[in-house]
Amino acid sequence: MRTRRLLHLDLVRSEKAGVHLTTFVVSAVSTILVTRAYLALTGYPQIGGDSGLHIAHVLPGGLLMAAGLVIGFAYIGRGPRPVAALLGGVGFGLFIDEVGKFVTADNDYFFEPAAAIMYIIFVCLVVGANVWRRRRPLTDEEKVANAAHVLVDGLAGRLPANRRREVLRTLESLGDARGARQLHDLLTTLEPRTSPLPQRLELLWHRIAEAFTRLAASRFAAAVVGALLVLQAVGAVLVVVVLWRANGSSAPVMAGTATGTVISLALAAMAWWRWRIGDRRGAVEWLQRSALASLLITQVFQFAASQFAAVVGLFVDLLLLGVVGGGLRAHDTGRASGDQVRSP
Structure with a gap:
């Protein structure tokens, strides 16, 4: 019990984790495909030319992943998260694209099993996250906490109307859960605004999911x-x-x-x-x-x-x-x- 208390982090899960993970994975895979296609079409040029330097694209990948982390640290609310997921995904794609160099003694970028290694990593990431999420749905307390997170955007004047309606429906379904009614009253007093560009990424994945639901x-x-x-x-x-x-x-x-x-x-x-x-x-x-x-x-x-x-x-x-x-x-x-x- 003492060990469990030490390892307990009291982390609140995000209801949009699946959306951000999708943005991360899609941007990473797209980056790998675009990078490989560009290199093949241009004859695999090296940044640095004949100067003796070779700047591998793993380095800008690391910088983009760092930029995604800094955005998550520096800003509050839900708005920065789609941007952080996009930058982090592009950076991770540039990083993992050179996995062949990391696992071979001769730094072989064209190591044949590299594609399978990248594939397994992405599949384990997506499937593991889905399994983890399905094992235990969000609690009422976590849903209220997510609504409070949305309130931050509303107080800053960056809450789109469709997102406000969605959160209000969630709070109404929670009944007498602690804080739900107070958050509902606050959100109804806020003036909605046009969706900023980052939150349009979330809207895109919502529309894709709705299309699949209608088809099903x-x-x-x-x-x-x-x-x-x-x-x-x-x-x-x-x-x-x-x-x-x-x-x-x-x-x-x-x-x-x-x-x-x-x-x-x-x-x-x-x-x-x-x-x-x-x-x-x-x-x-x-x-x-x-x-x-x-x-x-x-x-x-x-x-x-x-x-x-x-x-x-x-x-x-x-x-x-x-x-x-x-x-x-x-x-x-x-x-x-x-x-x-x-x-x-």
Whole structure:
């Protein structure tokens, strides 16, 4: 008990952590792709030329990550966080892009497993954060604390109208939770303003999530999920077979890809069975496990065989996870309102 008290940090979780994490990951991955494309098109130039100096892009990456941290330290409210997530993501992308140099004795930027290493890092970051968040929803106290954080923007005259409406609905749903009514009264007296640029990043991810939720609640949801699952499974097998016939892919790559595909299809079959017995939410959860199996197993081995094919597979998996996540949100919203909601 004494050790637990020493390690207890009393950290309040942010309800926007998923949004900021998405900004961080997307900006990091985009930076890696843009950087590699630019270097390939320009013949891999070196900053410093023939002067004997070589300024690796890991250095500006570190500076951008530091800038993101400084913004988080120097400013209060929610406004700086999207900017910090964006700068930190770009900086981390520049940093992790040179992972091949860090793990090889000859500083090999073109180390083939580097793409798989980067991929595993991003997948573990996203999946770990989602699992951590799903294990325990935000408490009422944490929701009130998040609303108080929004109040900072309102007092500074930087609170957009849509964000104020969202927070007011949250506070009304908390009833007599300590501080909820007082915060509600304060927020209603504040004049909303046009969304500043940083908070438009949050709005963008909200609209994407809402689009997935609408798709999951539509009559096309089952067809979309089925098509994505079939495309993913068949595509993974075909890519490995073609590469094996062309240049002889290794047996571990083929075995890993086949194993991930079989597991993913088995989990999808379990989802179909849960759907047949009437467990709609259970079916969606099993579909989510199927997509994660493809993401964590199949695509890792795909990266070792063909980075391009793995990027396509990653895109399909992310679409599938988006539709399935929208299905979970649609189902939970339907239960809360007492309506029947169609899920994939």
